[in-house]
Amino acid sequence: MNKSLLLSLATITILTSSLNAETMFERIQTMEIQIQKLQKELDNLRKEKASNATKETQTEKLSQNKEEEEDDEDEESIDEKIADIQENLTELNKHTNGNHLKFGVDYRFTIENMQYTMADSSTQKNDAFITNRLWMNMNWAATKHLSFTGQLAYNKAFGQRSGASDPATAGLESFDWISNENAYDDKLRVRSAYFFYKNNTFLTTDIPWTFSVGRRPSANGHLINFRDDDHAASPMGHTVNVEFDGLSSKFGLENITGIDGMYVKFCAGRALSNAAPKLTTTPYSSVDDGTNPDIDLIGLIVVPYNDGQYSLNTQYYYANNLIDTINPNDYRDGFVTVGGLHSFTANFIANGIGDGIADFLDDTIFFVSGAMSVTDPNKDQGMLGSAKGESKTGYSYWVGTQFPSLLSEDGRWGLEYNHGSQYWRSITYAEDTNIGSKVAARGDAYEAYFTEPLIEDILSLQIRYTYIDYKYTGSNGFFGNTTGAAILITPDMPNGENYVDKAQDIRFYLRYKY
Helix, strand or coil: HHHHHHHHHHHHHHHHHHCCCCHHHHHHHHHHHHHHHHHHHHHHHHHHHHHHCCCCCCCCHHHHHHHHHHHHHHHHHHHHHHHHHHHHHHHHHHCCCCCCCEEEEEEEEEEEEEEECCCCCCEEEEEEEEEEEEEEEEEEEECCCCEEEEEEEEEEEECCCCHHCCCCCCHHHHHHHHCCCCCCCCCCCCEEEEEEEEECEEECCCEEEEEEEEEEEECCCCCCCHHHHHCCCCCEECCCCCCCCEEEEEECCHHCCCCCCHHHHHHHEEEECCCCCCCCCCCCCCCCCCCCCEEEEEEEEEEEEEEEEEEEEEEEEEEEEEECCCCCCHHHHEEEEEEEEEEEEEEEEEECCCCCHHHHHHHEEEEEEEEEEEEECCCCCCCCHHHHHCCEEEEEEEEEEEEEECCCCCCEEEEEEEEEECCCCCCCCCCCCCCCCCCCCEEEEEEEEEEEEEEECEEEEHHHEEEECCCCCCCCCCCCCCCCCCCCCCCCCCHHHEEEEEEEEEEEEEEEEC
16 A cells, blocks of 8 residues: 555544544644644655756666656656645644634434323324524633533524413523523524543542533433434433533542543532522522522432443432422412432443444444432422422333444444333433433333434434333423322323323434534
8 A cells, every 4th residue: 555545544544533532632633743744744755856856867878768767757656645645734724724723513404293192182293393403512622631612502493483482381491401402492502611621640649530610511411312323421311411500520540440441520510590680789699588599419420340342330419409380380480499309320331242243233232221319308398299398219210222224334223211110200301302301201211213324424314203101290390299290190180181191203303413
């Protein structure tokens, strides 16, 4: 293989492998190192060409003619190499933009058919709900240790959406936990904005660590990211999938324990700030009416083992001062604080089954996850339909697999099932399922999907089918007895027309990512 072809392949490798780097600084740095190598090779080739052009011999005519023919061949080869290198340099410079600032675009067109069967057997539906979703990604690496990442989001139904104008419920559409996951209006909002610091040592110890604060990427976390065809965000999607403002710090323990991939990660954030409006006598002061204090969350992620193929992952968090609406028919009546919530989850992931049994199994992902929620109600409040001050425990399990496409070389197909008990509660309102969070279901949920590339990894399509069979009410409500109460769904239950018994969503999308 000639050198110019090797250089071309090296450039392609750099452009693709750099996308897997942890930070934008590493991506840009890798490409700039390759630019320096190519530039040096280009200079050497130009010197070689100049040397050949001035070379003179005092040999005999025949030898001179033969040497000139060889020199012509050498110069032609050198010219081809120079052209190849210049083309590769142009491509690399286009990706670096001459600086460390990078923008990316992720646009998705979606059409969905949604069907609901209510407890009284009545039905509601939308035969064709069409949306545009745009993510604008920003990355800036100031140093090899410090970087910034941001994402702006636009998510909107085609045209004007009639239901968004109802003042009794429209405010819930822009609730801060789901403002960018909801097809609401035509505003461009901040979905994430945070700085990220990393270092290979912590206080002189051989412990790699990171620290980050801002509007963190806390939607589309681990496991739920498989079907969404996204890189996993920080939390485990079985119990947390909301937009969140907070901080996190991760400490790698592999070097000191010798256990592959072991780390711990501390997380904290605020989901609601108790503060008066700006144009008051005391702007942003705490409002001492006892209804909506700060909602804070603290969490711990522990990964005991991860060798790249098999991993075991655990997560715990506690959220305090959780809320419910006072009037389920009109959010403008306000919220009431009902108590806190403990949440535990653990999952096992096999990124490839076995070792060399078959190519299909080598490229198959399998996971199983279990979770538990425990309410911590205020003494004068009930949670999830309980008596005042009574704690309730809920359980959920989730299994899934993703395997190579049966239609194309790079496509992925997947199957998932999850079950939730009567008092199961997750905080997954931002899950990308418009009929409601499937992992929050108090009942059974089934899902099948396939994702197929159309033009490389830039343009893709997905078809997904989600079916939820609810056994108890309140799966997608808040945390109290108003919208979150877990009541058995029966055909003769009071107000059965207001409770969803079964829901299904058939979704098709086209997605452009670059």
